[in-house]
Amino acid sequence: MSQADGKANGHLDAEKQNQPQKRSAIRALIQDFSPIWFVYCMNAGIISILLHQLPYRFDGLGVLSTIAFMVDFVLFIVFSIIFLTRFALYRKQAYTEITDNIQDLSFLAAWPIAWLTLSSLVALIVSTAGWGGHAFTVVAYVMWWFGAGWMLLTYFFIFITMVRKAKASGEGGGRLPPLILMPAMGIATVATTGGLIASYSYAISARLAVPIIIFSFLMVGIAVFTATFLYTLLLYHLFTEGWPVPAITPAMFVTAGPFGQSAAAIQLLSSAANTYRRFAGYNRGPFISANAAQPLYVVCVFIALLLAGMSSVYALLALYAMVERAFQKQLSWTMSWNSIIFPIGTLTTACNAFAIAMDSPAWRTVNTALVLILVILFLVNTAFMALKIVKGELLIVREDPRSQKQE
Template sequence: MDDKPHGSRDSSNQSNGENVGLQQRSTIRALIQDFSPIWVTWSMNLGILSTLMHTLPYQFSGLRTIAAVLYVADLVVFILCCTFMSLRFIVHGQTAWNEITNDVNELCFMACFPISFMTLTGGTALIVSTSTWGGYAFTVVSYVMWWIVVVWCMVFGVGIYVILTLKNLTESRNLTLAIILPAVATSTAAVEGGIVSVYGNGITARMAVPAIIVGFMLVGIGFFLGMTILALFLNRILANSWFDGVKRPTLMMLLGPTCQSTAALLILSMAASMHFPEYNKGTFLHETTATALHGACVLLALMVLGLGIFWGLWGVYGILDAVVKGEAKWTPAWYSSLFPTGTLNTALTLFAEEFDSPAFRVLSAGLLILLTINGIVNAATPFVPLPSDKY
């Protein structure tokens, strides 16, 4: 017979329940306090995969359904990330602000939030407005979203560089590629403005032309600012050799400014050809200028793409060098490899349409397969048990 009083047993059970509750609350609090902006790259990755699958030159039954599912997943992940980041600032206030603004990587990855919102903007125009249940209303929604995110990425871009200047967080010998993200954000805004202008269901010239003009201005910011930062980063590598192997996957961010600018030039020139003839005002916004602009943008896009391929090959070598030397390990840094490579895929897809080229179609399809594998592996790796020496 158990001599332990029932009251003691009940007290013990209550104590255990309280301990479990405290542990659960501690886990949630830790998740909120330690939430990093790098996790929002998952939203970016889902968004660009959704767009690429929807626009892939080689379509098969169900692919656009998969693209729509990824769009919804992108929306869910984005909302979750915004919720956790907001809770981090609400609960921890000044501490959270200091932690982010004193860490150059955390600070620069904040630019991923407007980039993620942009993938939803383009997806709303490309997938939702053209669906049987969508329509022009969602074109208007995507158009409004685009103007919001243009302001958002400009405020974040200027703000991030101002904070970097005031706090003196970077040095040439330890320059991180994350500082290129605000520039990538502006180029991405240009691409999404072109997508809304070209694919938005029922969009008018009066709506599209202002977006096209602002889009070209954003290309100027993203491309030239990105080239300045890439020059600084090249100087850092030449002077100090490669950085830590576990961070090498971030080298794929080298593709961002060039390939997004390539895609932006192509999609904005397509939009100009569609809408300038109807708009037909002033000495520039008419059909003749649109034809010349289109040709010039395609030529410039080819040159910028060549530069992007150079940076991409250089980055791939850096990653392979780390793999061969056994320095490459899985970290969340691998999440940052998908979206920049996806910008190259976007450019290839647009060139396939522009040139009606089987070669570009095959390249874009092959790269999309690799990106999909990348996404699946990165999604599975954190949950696959590995020997401790693999971390």
């Protein structure tokens, strides 16, 4: 064989080695499974809640809400099995890849958030069904307390991991990504779902409801102050470095989540205390009493207006960023588009509570319009995800990029 042939074969061997390894579909699914997929469960859950609580009713609305609930439930089980299997088979690799990636680390909060939406839907849909009853109120109650503890542990794990690994720097030269607010939004979700369970669960007693209400107010404090501190850093990076990179620009909507969810939470919690008379039924001390419940409700609606106002500002900033990227022809669909629905859903939940507090047709109209937009966006995201999965560009990617990195 000539020297030229030897060189040619050497080049071919080198190219072959540099090509990503092919994997089986099952291995690709498990090895690359990211916690970002639980965002899809979150989105189905919030849409189910919004449809169930929609002020303008029509035939079939309950069925649509139940369908969204079942999507949330089934996908949560499937995704949880895949995610746990990833850790069972690739322990060190899975842990390292998630904790070294600030986006995946932040998305760990999506798992308990999805669980919390399920707990509230068990209360809203299952416990109030003809075949449900108080037994499922207890199920929702236990699920919620488990989810609250899970979310708190996740909150501390994410931030402690960032400190230990000094991972407070994301993409773009050390800037903080908007997804850093996911844990704060998750803590606020503990409170919102607690308010739903304390208000709407079938035959829930004051003895069960009041501990949820008190604990949930504590969670609102954690969420609001955590978000406030992080907002300062995020705004600093916006002023000094501009918008995030196009691929994660839609994730800016996460900035609307903590305050929007907190605005919804304090209204639901104070409504449970006052309108549903949980404080009157408990009646212990000057705070947990019927006399304290009504002024508490009024104050909470006022504070919720302040929080919802700031949440709307962040949502409008995120919308402008996406429009600007679109005009610059830099906007394309990525998985970060799924980050839009839940944060805006939290603000929509707050709007529904405002409509009840003020008996306002305007708030009811805004709430209904936002729900319609979110449902359309959910379907659009589903279509894009299905297309990319069929093309082998998402969820099951047979080529393993790790093999190329190891060369």
